[in-house]
Amino acid sequence: MAVGELVLPEFNLIKGLRIGTASAGIKKQGRKDLVIFELAEGSTTAGVFTLNAFCAAPVQVAREHLQTTAPRYWVINTGNANAGTGALGLVAAKQTCAAVAELTEVTAQAVLPFSTGVIGEPLPMQRLVEALPQALATLSEAGWADAATGIMTTDTLPKGATASCIINGEKVVLSGVAKGAGMIKPNMATMLGFIATDATIAQPLLKQLLKEATDQSFNRITIDGDTSTNDSCMLVATSQSANISAEDLVAVAAFRDCLVSLMQTLALSIVRDGEGATKFVTIHVEQAASSAEALEAAFTVAHSPLVKTALYASDANWGRILAAVGRARGLENLDVNGVTVYLGDVLLVEQGGRAASYTEVAGAAVMKQEEITLRIQLGRGQIQETVWTCDFSHDYVSINADYRS
Amino acid sequence: MAVGELVLPEFNLIKGLRIGTASAGIKKQGRKDLVIFELAEGSTTAGVFTLNAFCAAPVQVAREHLQTTAPRYWVINTGNANAGTGALGLVAAKQTCAAVAELTEVTAQAVLPFSTGVIGEPLPMQRLVEALPQALATLSEAGWADAATGIMTTDTLPKGATASCIINGEKVVLSGVAKGAGMIKPNMATMLGFIATDATIAQPLLKQLLKEATDQSFNRITIDGDTSTNDSCMLVATSQSANISAEDLVAVAAFRDCLVSLMQTLALSIVRDGEGATKFVTIHVEQAASSAEALEAAFTVAHSPLVKTALYASDANWGRILAAVGRARGLENLDVNGVTVYLGDVLLVEQGGRAASYTEVAGAAVMKQEEITLRIQLGRGQIQETVWTCDFSHDYVSINADYRS
16 A cells, blocks of 8 residues: 555664564564564664653653663564553553563663554553563564564554665664654654664764754654654664764764665655555745744645645645645745745646646646655745655545554 | 534524525536625624635635725625635636625625635636626525525535524524535634624624634634635624613623624534534543643644544544643643543543543443543643534545545
């Protein structure tokens, strides 16, 4: 069902990082639903987490542990989000860490827990804990593809990306996996991302790089505007290859470009596999007075159910696009006569109305494609921003109306 | 398809107001798509209009005319919104007023135009103007039911309400019609409302009363979060019965209550007939620190596609409700442990998790009803607000994916 090709890459292996998977039977029997990442001693780790006030127990615990100890294990379960589970949920997340710690002889604080799936059901601790030895027994540098599959929920396809760059003459590699599908919105929606590099990067710089790259990738995508309680994106540097110091601006820039590119690939994979998606849509907002208003306009269009259903219907309904721009917050003094909209390369709107040169035939030719680019020029300044989204289909309703049953 | 009973009332006739309808064939042949309200000389009129920056030509003209002249005619067409039509759209709206003026011997400024329907198509002026004499020929005090039908677009049923109250011993009557269906959101979404009373009310007071009543009715409903380019709600007082002066606080209060009640009936009719709606949902947010945050929380829940699809599925998915509350703007410091949620009378959430007393059976019993009340207590203060919405169904997607074809 995903839009475009989604094929796992040949992952670059990351020295100092091993991945194991197991079937704990958390929601369904037989599927790989437990994934463990083992990070070599000396690794540095950074994380970004959901901004939702209602954040899940594992997010609270992961954030807390990350502040005290350099992580050695990430343990991820699907099938159950351990969110909305109150004090018992916190106990369960900590028990998970303690169980891994006992099996691996690290401290519980060196383990970060991640969960995704149904909200509000107690985490089936016994089944989870019983499957941990199996996951640890399969630890391997080659576990990336299994990890990509193991963290899926309503995703139809696994998502991964791999990259490399040369830093001061030395090859540095990166690999990452992500999951998404629904509840995707800026500021970390229901998505998990696990990214690793073999480079050597001090924690403060790693944290800054992850933040910057997240703003250019996961925080620029939306499926339905709903954000989740569990979103987390982790980045580990295993300190096995080139050192990247904050002072070496050329090295930092080269690595950042590589990281942004990899994270955008993961983020766009999530949009391509959005729940029920039949179209992959890029929204450029240009000529904005500020980045904030460009993003506000772009996301208002991207979230509009009327725009999204028109995209689903391959209907070049530019009136709905303008109506969405017109209600974006912070654009109250917008002069609609200054707004220009391109659909692909076709001029659709100028001076507040349909362009004189526009024809339904030209618009329909763009709309029937699987990948559509909207370019909205506000005529208010020089700033531009891009977000990526998908359409709103009958299948979106079906998937989300049936999810718990 | 509407939720609950939607039956037109026996309208109280308003002395000094006559309504005529005709078939102009604007989009479909044979259906009544042109409605004219004639207001007696000496009437006062107030209006509220869309806040969308991209507002339609008739809204611009109506707003302008209302500032200069006491209106004598409202002329409404469906089938075409005359929005996104640029300079030519403004000409068309003004031509409509001029044509009515010529036939009725008033000034063009005494005519207010209203349009609803497809955005971005030129208004078929010739057909519209040719049908005006027929509409004027049918003017009658008894035209309310025809008006309710004549202004419909994707509405499945006409919407009307009628009321009366005693002001200083004298009976005052009110009647009104509205249309809605999609693109409904606070601050006047794609809706038109036309309300009349026979009372005598000076324009400044009438304007204030309309604003207050709109905030308690049309600005408390949402279908899909999209606002429209054409929303307008008009209130006329024909000065044929009791005088209500601003100083007579008892009279003002009595009339305001009556007006709010009538406008809430109209507003809730719009929600009951929301595009594809199968559930009518009342969302009370209580214990908020401010009205603004109560409304923000209520609308964030009401707009969440995940909540709306769960409602459609009769799924008491309280995790999605909490996740929506958790991402509402302006509630960043929300303590989720202080949040309580009731589904009907069933305690669903307490202390950030599912209530210990909650059972799926009890939740399912509420969810399977057509009318559902959610009560969300934030634990932050004493303020409460209510909004009304509907669910998100397969039919919503179908209706909006097919609308232009």
